Amino acid sequence: MACWAYLRPTLFSIVAVLCFLHLFLSYRSDIQYPNFGIYAGSFCPAFLCAEKAQTNESNPDNSTEIQAASMDAESDTLLLIWMWPFGFKFDLNCNSFNMSRCRMTDDKSLYHKAHGLLFHHRDINGQLSNMPKLPRLTFQKWVWFNMESPANSFPIPGLNRVFNLTCNYRLDSDIPVPYGYLEPVTSEDESFKLPAKDKLVCWIVSNWNPNHRRVQFYNELRKHVEVHTYGRAFGKPLSDQEYQNTVLSCKFYLSFENSNSRDYITEKLYSPMKIGSVPIALGPSRQMYEGHIPADSFIHVDDFSTAKKLAQRLLYLDQNPAEYMQFFNWKSLFKVKHTYFGRDHACKTCKYLQNHRGYHAVNDLNGWYWG
Incomplete structure (x- = not known):
């Protein structure tokens, strides 16, 4: 009897604990608690999330996060x-x-x-x-x-x-x-009208390097046709509005890249096209340019064996406006869009x-x- 009196409180306590555990485990048994691995961001106790956030701020490179x-x-x-x-x-x-x-x-x-x-x-x-x-x-x-x-x-x-x-x-x-691209025109877009032009060839450049192919080609081209030059390289820097007005006034623009690299076709091509001047491309191959713009929308320096022959073609187009206007056929189908850097x-x-x-x-x- 003495032993029973001693054990009875203990057994009562054990039974009470078992009942409590049964109730706890059976309550909302449909809830699945995720492992604290990669899913911890969607479920974690407040104390752990707070500690985690503090650790992140102090050490963003913590690979064990x-x-x-x-x-x-x-x-x-x-x-x-x-x-x-x-x-x-x-x-x-x-x-x-x-x-x-x-x-x-x-x-x-x-x-x-x-x-x-x-x-x-x-x-x-x-x-x-x-x-x-x-x-x-x-x-x-x-x-x-x-x-x-x-x-x-x-x-x-x-x-x-x-x-x-x-x-x-x-x-x-x-x-x-890419630096720019062509997208279809819409009914809201204004039809293209060729601006008045009083110059045949223009070039605006800031970075002057005598070893660049573009500088060497320019030096040969200007022997056979007048090239109107602007930019810091020629002591004639232009504002944005002056740039636009200048390119507008030119029939052809020297879209000469500073290097020849795959698909490296910059705003030097797309800006004149958008404004209304025919680009003369120097950079990647003609075939590569044709992956970006229509083949009949530009002139490539490699189309001619010498700078003199290119000059002769430009002088001919200056006197034949119908042929010159064919460079703008693409304007009825596409418009130029510039990429916003960053x-x-x-x-x-x-x-x-x-x-x-x-x-x-x-x-x-x-x-x-x-x-």
Whole structure:
């Protein structure tokens, strides 16, 4: 009896605990509590989330961070602008791209939530000390962005196997963003009218290098036809309005690129086309230009064996307006659109991330671009 009196309180306590556990485990048994792995961003206790956020802000390169932003098709896409290109800040708004659920930020404390990071090549230092530390978060894509030709930007050895995607003017980049492009005209667009012109050939240039092919070609061309020259290279800098008025007054414009690189076709071509002057192209091959604009919308210097023969053709077209006007046939079908530097690259990157969830990597960036 003494033993029973001793054990009775203990047994009562055990039964009470078992009843409590039964009630607890059977209540809302439909709830599934996720493991604290990559899903912890969508469910975690307040104390853990607070501690996690504090850790992120103090160490954005913490590779052990819970990867909260695993690519959920229903969530907004977050693009982190890791560095402003040349320090130039642009509008973080993609409304003109007819896309939604895309957020862009330069807040590096959101590193562990960003689906993509955008890096501008010319702002990456050679030691990569202004880059986040490798390895990349598994769900995250790092995007290399550069609009300078290989001749005007230089490879950084440590960048191989760093990026997932490329964003560049080249048509074979993952996210191609040319300097300009043609899109169909609409009923709201005004019909083209050729502006009055009092000059045959013009050239506006700032960067003068006697070793550049464009300078050498110009020096030969001007022996056979007058070329009206402007820009800092000739001590005649122009404002934006002066530039437009000048190009308007010229029948032909020397759209001479400073280097010959694949798909490197800049505003030097698209601006005269938009304003109403016929570009004379020097840069990549004619075939490459024809991948961007109609074959009969421009003249290429390689169409002629010598600068003298090009000059003779220009003088002939000056006296034959019907043939000259054929260079503008494309105007009835297309209009020129310029790329907005920075913003368009970021918006197109965000859209790409939304539509391409699979894994991708760029293992030989330097070989692809500078090889």
